[in-house]
Structure formats: structure tokens, C-alpha cells
Amino acid sequence: MTSHKADTETIVHSDSSPTRSRLALEKQESAFLARERRDPSSPYYRDGTPAQEPEGPPARRRFMLGAMAAIGSAGVHGLSSATPGAIERTVPPDASKIQGVGVATDDGGYGARSQFETEVRERYATKTTESSWSFTPLQKSMGTLTPSGLHYERHHGGIATIDPSTHELFVHGMVKQAKKFSMADLKRYPMLSRIMFLECSGNGLTEWAKPTLKTVQGTHGLTSTSEWIGVPLSTILNEVGLKPGAKWLIAEGNDAAAMTRSIPIEKALSDCLLAYGQNGEAIRPEQGYPIRLFVPGYEGNMSIKWLRRLEVSDKPFMTREETSKYTDLLPDGTALQFSFLMEAKSVITYPSGEMLLKKPGFHEISGLAWSGRGTIKRVEVSADGGKNWRDAVLHGPVLPICHTRFTLPWEWDGKEAILQSRCTDETGYVQPTIKQLADERGLSSVYHLNGIQSWKVAANGEVSNVHHY
Ligand SMILES: Nc1nc2c(c(=O)[nH]1)N[C@H]1C(S)=C(S)[C@@H](COP(=O)(O)O)O[C@H]1N2
Ligand SMILES: [Mo]
Numbered sequence: 001m002t003s004h005k006a007d008t009e010t011i012v013h014s015d016s017s018p019t020r021s022r023l024a025l026e027k028q029e030s031a032f033l034a035r036e037r038r039d040p041s042s043p044y045y046r047d048g049t050p051a052q053e054p055e056g057p058p059a060r061r062r063f064m065l066g067a068m069a070a071i072g073s074a075g076v077h078g079l080s081s082a083t084p085g086a087i088e089r090t091v092p093p094d095a096s097k098i099q100g101v102g103v104a105t106d107d108g109g110y111g112a113r114s115q116f117e118t119e120v121r122e123r124y125a126t127k128t129t130e131s132s133w134s135f136t137p138l139q140k141s142m143g144t145l146t147p148s149g150l151h152y153e154r155h156h157g158g159i160a161t162i163d164p165s166t167h168e169l170f171v172h173g174m175v176k177q178a179k180k181f182s183m184a185d186l187k188r189y190p191m192l193s194r195i196m197f198l199e200c201s202g203n204g205l206t207e208w209a210k211p212t213l214k215t216v217q218g219t220h221g222l223t224s225t226s227e228w229i230g231v232p233l234s235t236i237l238n239e240v241g242l243k244p245g246a247k248w249l250i251a252e253g254n255d256a257a258a259m260t261r262s263i264p265i266e267k268a269l270s271d272c273l274l275a276y277g278q279n280g281e282a283i284r285p286e287q288g289y290p291i292r293l294f295v296p297g298y299e300g301n302m303s304i305k306w307l308r309r310l311e312v313s314d315k316p317f318m319t320r321e322e323t324s325k326y327t328d329l330l331p332d333g334t335a336l337q338f339s340f341l342m343e344a345k346s347v348i349t350y351p352s353g354e355m356l357l358k359k360p361g362f363h364e365i366s367g368l369a370w371s372g373r374g375t376i377k378r379v380e381v382s383a384d385g386g387k388n389w390r391d392a393v394l395h396g397p398v399l400p401i402c403h404t405r406f407t408l409p410w411e412w413d414g415k416e417a418i419l420q421s422r423c424t425d426e427t428g429y430v431q432p433t434i435k436q437l438a439d440e441r442g443l444s445s446v447y448h449l450n451g452i453q454s455w456k457v458a459a460n461g462e463v464s465n466v467h468h469y
Contacts, residue, residue, distance in 0.1 A: 085112040085149075113147075121150055122217055130158035130256065133200075134286075135221025138349045138368065143395075144403040145195070146224035148279050153286045154200050154222065157256030160306040164282075164290035169236075169274070173249070173312035176241030183276065183290050189231040192273060194296070196401045197370045199223035199342050201299035201326065205446040207453075208438060211465040216352040219453060219465060223370070225403040226287075228294050229277030234269045242312060250317045251293045254308035261302045262316035263295060267340075271296050274307065297372030297401045298340040299447070301326055331442035342372035344431050345450035346379055346406070346423035357461035360414035365392070366407045371425035375399065378424040379406040385418035385454070385468045386433075392421070400426075417457040418468045435469045 087107060092098050119140040125132035134153035136146055146152075164183045172178035203222035206212040213219050237249075246265055253259040263272065273294040275283060283289050288305025295302040301321060316322065316338070328336040346369035351357055365383075369376045375398050380389035392406035406421070423431045434451030454468040 085110075086115045086117070087112050088115045119150070121153070122221065131156055133202075133222065135217045136224045138216045138221055138347070139352050139355070141349055141368070144225050144368070144405050145279070146226060146403075148226065148281070148284050148287075151224040151226060151278075151284065151287060152198075152200065152222045154202075154300065155255070155257075155286075156259055159285050160253070160255035161285065162254060162290055162306055167254070167290055167308070169291065169307060169310065171236060171240045171310045171312075173310075174243040174246040174314065175237075175312050176243060179240050181236065186231055186236075186274060186276065186291065189235050191229055191277075192232050193227055193229040193277070194273065194401075195225060195227045195399055196294070196296050197223055197225045197403045198294070198300050198303060199345075199370070199372075201301065201339075201342070201447040204449040204451075207434065207451075207465075208443055208446065208449055211454075211467050214353045214465060216347060216349050216453075219353070220347045222300070223403070225370075226278045227280070228273055228275040228283075230273045230275035230291070230294070233272035233274055233293070236274060236310075237269060237312075240312075245314045246312045247314050248316050249310050249312045250319070251302075251304040251307060252309040252311075253288075253304045254306040259301070259304055259321065260317065260319040261304060261321050262319065262338075263293075263302060265312070267295065267298070295340075297342055297374075299326065299342055302340065326447065328441065328445035328447055330445070335445075339448060342370075343448070343450045344371035344373065344376070344423050344425040344429050345369070346376075346421040346431055347453045348381070348419050348421050348455060351419065351457060351463045352455055353463055353465045355463045357412060357457060357463065359461070360412045363410050363412055364407055365410045365419065365421075366405070367392075367421050368403045369394075369406055369421070369423040370401070370403045371423070371427075371429070372401060373429065374401065374426040376404040376423055377426050379404075380422045380424075381406075381408045381410075382420045382422070383410055383412075383417050386420055386452075389422065412457065414459060416459050418466065419455045419457060420452050420468070422452050433469050434467060 087104075089101055119137040121134040121136060123132060123134045132153065132155050136150050136152045167183055169181045169186065170178070171181070200222035204219055207219055242265070248262050248264060249268055250260055250262050273296070274291055275288075275294045276291050277283060278287055283292060288303075288307065291307050292305040293303055293307050311317075322337060326339075328339050330336065346367060348365055348367040350366045351363065357363060365381055367379070367381075369379045376394065379392040379394060381392045382389045390408060392408040395405040395407065398404050432451055434449065437449060437451045454466050456464050456466040456468070458464070
């Protein structure tokens with residue numbers, strides 16, 4: 001930090017005016033105290049003013065996004081999002097002058113974040129709202145874990161509501177003994193916990209031909225990281241016993257979309273998880289409560305939520321999601337099928353689209369990198385559109401198939417700059433440019449865009465989404 005002195009000189013507290021005397025402040029405080037200290041059952045404060053109930057969540061925010069029409073939906077409209085569950089409390093001028101808020105008996109006992117934190121998922125839906133995308137606000141992300149309430153969401157037929165006490169998972173097909181497992185049955189098996197990212201293969205699909213969405217939430221927000229807790233799928237497959245020749249299994253959801261995907265048996269036996277826990281509690285309804293399949297490192301659509309059935313077979317099932325959807329059309333008219341892996345990808349989250357750098361000087365560049373193939377080995381950052389690269393610091397623990405936080409100190413000279421990050425994973429795979437991907441695959445397919453993201457910092461400090469090679 002170079003301008004420490006300048007910083008202190010320019011600090012202005014929004015509530016401190018030079019004319020306000022200490023006396024005035026104290027008067028304000030005692031008025032506040034009189035208002036605060038009231039009998040909770042009384043509709044009046046001690047000073048006689050009527051007690052008003054909090055007005056509910058702060059300003060509702062609306063988001064619109066025409067570009068999602070690229071996904072092929074007939075119409076798109078923004079859904080409103082409000083800061084969920086934040087308890088609004090009166091803010092005293094000096095919190096150390098009064099008792100803090102006593103333990104609440106009427107808040108349901110489930111915590112909420114500070115009323116001052118307002119970042120929310122951006123939600124987009126087709127005309128019917130049941131098919132929707134909710135994007136994680138990566139611009140505000142810290143570290144690697146995504147709070148469950150901000151995990152990205154992709155639903156094809158709305159969020160299923162399932163009673164765990166009656167839910168069953170049916171495992172059948174080429175097995176020695178078909179079986180039904182209740183949630184209680186599943187929870188008796190030895191558990192496994194792993195911190196892993198999930199990413200929709202449609203993440204960034206609007207960005208192939210030209211920069212389209214304005215923020216990192218729009219361009220990269222369909223990925224999140226959670227701790228996932230459950231039973232290894234191999235345990236359950238062992239329990240039913242695979243018949244010789246078993247090569248694939250189909251996973252089916254209990255939602256209105258009855259989403260289905262074929263999974264190769266080697267993958268099913270290696271590291272797939274039947275997850276009932278997320279970040280220390282039961283998985284959220286949005287994430288597939290009471291149980292989802294988690295297929296580490298593979299495209300998000302294979303991690304079937306609200307899982308109700310697994311059928312073992314000697315061939316893939318060729319369902320809608322692997323024939324008409326989730327294939328990658330190539331320039332020669334053929335299509336890639338079963339493009340499971342999520343290749344290495346990184347993005348700078350600070351500074352990123354729509355931010356404003358107030359002044360030149362020190363800024364810490366920060367971002368996320370991840371790879372479906374394993375651990376991130378290296379992240380390089382360029383501030384001059386790819387001419388020069390510097391190694392960023394990777395913050396541990398660097399886990400396989402997990403978001404990895406990187407940072408790099410940057411001294412901005414106040415001139416236009418193009419910020420980029422490029423990652424390398426443990427297999428030596430280096431994140432390509434968007435142009436390299438487009439040259440190779442053409443522009444007919446929308447999935448699996450893992451190219452280098454460029455943010456332009458204009459001389460006036462405004463950050464915007466650009467393509468730069
Ligand atoms: N049953 C079911 N499973 C599903 C889906 C769905 O709509 N229904 N969406 C899939 C897609 S496309 C993705 S990217 C991930 C999203 O998981 P999340 O909503 O927990 O982030 O779930 C997958 N599993
Ligand atoms: Mo997805």
C-alpha cells in the first residue's frame with residue numbers, strides 16, 4: 001500500500017459532519033437508548049414513540065437478461081431476488097454504548113447474515129419459471145466455499161418437494177439383487193465427505209462469439225463449491241452386486257423433469273457420491289434434497305438431483321439429455337457425445353465486470369481456478385492482455401476437483417489494462433483462449449466454454465467484459 005497517508009486524509013464517514021459536536025452525538029445516543037429499551041410486548045418505545053415492525057427485506061432487486069434466450073427458450077424474464085432472511089436491526093451510532101441484541105426467541109433459531117450484506121443469486125427463468133438458472137455472485141466471493149444459500153441452481157422442471165421419511169432409492173437392472181434403500185438405510189453406511197466444485201456445462205455459453213454478459217456472476221456464476229457428504233456410490237453398487245457385463249448405469253431424478261443421465265460404470269465405482277449433506281447440514285431442496293448423485297469433475301447435469309432410481313446396463317441409455325441436449329455440434333456437422341469432463345478454467349473475480357477502480361495504485365487481483373481432472377498446479381495473471389504473465393499465489397488447501405483461490409498484488413498505473421488469468425492443472429492441461437476453442441469447435445455448440453476471460457480496466461477505472469487475444 002503506497003498511499004497510506006492519502007488514504008487516512010480522504011476518509012469521510014458518512015455520518016460524521018465537522019459541525020456535529022460530541023454533545024449532539026451523545027444526545028442522539030440517549031434518544032436512541034430510550035427508543036431501544038422497550039418492553040418487547042409493548043407497542044411503544046420508552047420515549048413513547050410507536051414501535052414499528054421491521055419492514056422486511058431491503059430493496060428488492062430485479063434482474064433481466066435477454067441473452068439467456070440463446071439457450072433456446074421461447075421467452076425469458078427476470079425473477080426478483082431479495083436478500084433472503086436477513087434480520088433488520090436498528091443501527092446505533094456506536095454499538096459499544098448499548099447492550100447488543102439479546103438472544104431471540106422468535107427468529108426460528110436459524111441464523112442469517114448481516115443486514116448489510118445484500119449479494120444474491122441472479123435468477124433467470126423461461127416463461128414457465130420451472131426451467132431456471134440461478135447464478136452465484138462470484139464477484140463477492142471470498143475463499144473457495146460457496147454459502148449454501150448462494151449455490152448456483154439449474155432446474156429443468158422446478159424444485160421437487162420430497163419427504164425424506166418416505167423417499168426411496170431403487171437400484172436395479174444388471175445387478176444380483178435389486179434393492180430399495182430408504183434415507184435411513186443409506187445413512188447407515190460409512191460416510192464420505194469431500195469439498196468439490198460443481199459446474200454447469202452451460203456456464204459461459206453466452207460468451208462464445210462476443211462478450212455478452214456484464215459481470216462475472218453472469219459469465220461464470222454457474223459454478224459453486226460445497227462440502228458434500230454422503231455414501232460412496234460404489235458401496236451401494238457393491239451391496240446390490242453388479243452382474244458381469246455391467247458397463248453403464250442410468251441415474252433418474254424424482255422431479256417433474258425426471259432428469260436422466262447415463263454414467264460409465266468405471267466412474268460410478270471410482271469416486272461418485274450419493275450426497276445427502278452439504279456444508280454441514282442436509283442438502284438444500286434446490287440442490288436435490290434429500291439425496292443427489294454427485295459425479296466429481298463431470299458436467300453438472302450428470303449430478304442428478306432428487307435421485308430416485310439407478311439402473312445398471314451394458315450400454316448407455318441414450319436419453320434426451322445425451323442425444324438432443326448436452327452434445328457439442330462441431331463444424332463438420334458431427335457432434336461430440338458424452339463430453340463429460342469439465343476442463344481446467346479460471347476467472348478473475350476482483351476486479352471484474354461492472355466494478356469501478358476508484359484510483360490507481362495497489363489492488364489485489366483475486367480469482368478462482370478449478371479443474372475436473374484434479375488439482376490446479378499454476379495460475380498466471382496478465383495485466384497487459386497476455387503479453388506478460390506472472391504467477392499468482394495459490395491459497396491452500398489446494399484440493400482436487402475444487403475451486404482454488406488465487407491472488408496477485410497489482411500496481412495499477414491508471415492506464416487502460418486488460419486483466420486475464422490462465423490456469424494449468426495437474427495433468428499439464430493449460431486453459432486455452434476463447435478463440436482457440438472457437439476455432440477448434442466452431443460456434444454451433446454452446447457447452448464447455450473454459451476459455452480465458454478478459455476484463456478491461458478503462459483509464460477511468462471502469463471494468464468491463466471484453467474479448468482479447
Ligand atoms: N433431477 C434433476 N437433476 C439435475 C437437474 C435437474 O433439472 N433435475 N439439473 C442438472 C443440471 S443441468 C445441473 S448444472 C446441476 C445443477 O445442480 P445445482 O442446482 O445443485 O447447482 O444439476 C443437475 N441435476
Ligand atoms: Mo447444467
